[in-house]
Amino acid sequence: MAMVYRDFQGISLSGLGFGAMRLPVVNGNDAEINRDEAKKMVDRAMAAGINYYDTAFGYHDGNSEIVMGEALSKYSRDSYYIATKFPGYDLSNMPKVKEIFEEQLKKTGMEYFDFYLFHNVCEMNINQYLDPKYGIFDYLMEQKKNGRIKHLGFSCHGEYEVLKRFLDAYGEHMEFCQLQLNYLDWKFQKAEEKVKLLNDMNIPVWVMEPLRGGKLAKLDPLSEEELKALRPDEEIPAWAFRFLQSVKGVTMVLSGMSSMEQLDANLKTYSEDKPLNDKEMEGLMKVVDRMMSTKSVPCTACHYCVSHCPQGLDIPYLISLYNEHLYTAAAGGMTFIAPMALAAMDESKKPVSCLHCHSCEKVCPQQIKISDMMSDFVEKIG
Template sequence: MVYRDYQGIKLSGLGFGAMRLPVIGGNDGNIDEAAAMAMVDKAMAEGINYYDTAFGYHDGNSEIVMGKALAKYPRDKFYIATKFPGYDLSNMPKVKEIFEKQLEKTGMEYFDFYLFHNVCEMNIEQYLDPKYGIYDYLMEQKKNGRIRHLGFSCHGEYDTLKRFLDAYGKDMEFCQIQLNYLDWKFQDAKAKVDLLNDWNIPVWVMEPLRGGKLAKLDDQSAGELKALRPDEEITAWAFRFLQSVKGVTMVLSGMSSMEQLEANLATYKEDKPLNEKEMETLMKVVDRMMAKKSIPCTACHYCVSHCPQGLDIPYFISLYNEHLLTTQDGGMGFIAPMAIAAIPDDKRPSACLHCHSCEQVCPQTIKISDMMTDFVEKIG
């Protein structure tokens, strides 16, 4: 197992994500406890020492099962992380109640790592609002030793990430973002990594395989990668990419089977970062993936200047592209709906008048009105 130095401790380079544990009968809330515990036993035996859960994973049962699975091991042999569920705005006034419940559910006396969960456009105002006392309470728990390391996860845009850092960055010890070789370009994750490196905040990675999308590539792409590394599995390229990114300390993988766990363990027996040619080839693969489902907006903003509603059309197109790419193979797209929910009703895609004024000035001749209609239908 590859290990990373973090504040005087050794963290396994691969972390065990508990969002996609094996379940029974396809019911996300019904975790197959025997299978999950066998996976944790295997992970512990092979050197994984970081376990990531959250209040809402598996309908609230992930924390319970992970607590049971880790209870048999000495407390100083593993690090457990969980999160305050700010993705649900009704939780904002309940930070103390929820934190105490999480300790109870996991059976822990303290959390090694604790996060503000899913900082994004939908909840940034509430997270920064002192009336909820979230920051103050979590800092108090850190002072009392019930949180050893405090950080946050972020699915928001660059500007939202920056706002949170400007407010609380001096006290944040790590940041968890969606990072993989597709989103390096597609969501401009590179800019977020650069910002975190500027703050000297270690990067925690979620969705290294983008929900499994990067586990299987088209024949052309797979062939190009195999030509460079004949013995490397396609899945492993996602992790080798992350081993090449400055600042990445922890890579979380949500594994649903022993087979997935064993494959990831094999990859993390060593560091094998990409060389310049390999990185260049991988980015060409990304370009092809993006071209398949993307509307070719260049964000020139001519459309915005001619929209009688003043809608941020380039932003909507970027969210639309994200939603299409995420859901094309049956995935659950949540980023776009959350982002739209943070926008006033009269500035959402549903406010489009279909007057076609934007289309008359679009250099890319995008059928914006059709896109708006489809977007509204897709996200509800």
């Protein structure tokens, strides 16, 4: 099976990157990666031509970097590119850039990182990222000079103003920017404006959440019918990738895959370039308008919120139930799934147990008003 490749500074990168945020786990425990299955997936990816692997300090409770290092260790170092990130989503890490960088090298077993990112530049941490007293930028530039970082970039979940502020400060040194980009967020999070800014500055776009945490893998029946009419042989998840193949400036598309089945489906899609034509793009945007009208909560199940909840609530799961309820109600369906799931929960794990302390909201990349959502959930179904 062929693989689509993109040029980046003379490097041939696979158009599809292997995201290590949602690796297969054991018994639903995000911290316990199924190492054997994850390594088989990496082997399959390498054999199929994927040469870019994206991990991060906090993924899978800190274990993603370890497992990815183990999985790639059998391959020659010049046969793949590995990316990881400085965890600035946690403000307590800001004074620890040297300590964390050295730990990441040790965890992965690498002597250098091909790509390294400021992780999750957003409203919560922009001041700290730009504050010279922490020395983050200077330290990372020094590592690049010393060859321990080959390419430096950043990921951004912030609004346009935050993105521009970061670029105004460091843009001339940033080689790529990783954005949450998919056909829903093209409008919902105004990603189109962010992409234009990056294009104007000639900064290549890396894509995260192309399927929005799986949300775009399956649509409502009407939307699926409309898209099938436009491309009868195209699977619904593939539309997300075809959209990205149509966006100027996109070099790398990362997909966090949890199973061999998901990997194989993405490999099939990325065996060829099939960007959307004008009619297909118009039809897809019609689907987006319908999705936005349901006013669902844009959670990607990154789980940053969970570790900050004093009640130990499984916030992404509760949001998924809330969204399911909203979607089903909007479509006139039978809204029994969420109430049934809540009825099976311990009282202490239900939305009613939310303390409205807002701790989770401070680390949410999507800037979701989680406390308000919990109140509305309680009001709707208890």
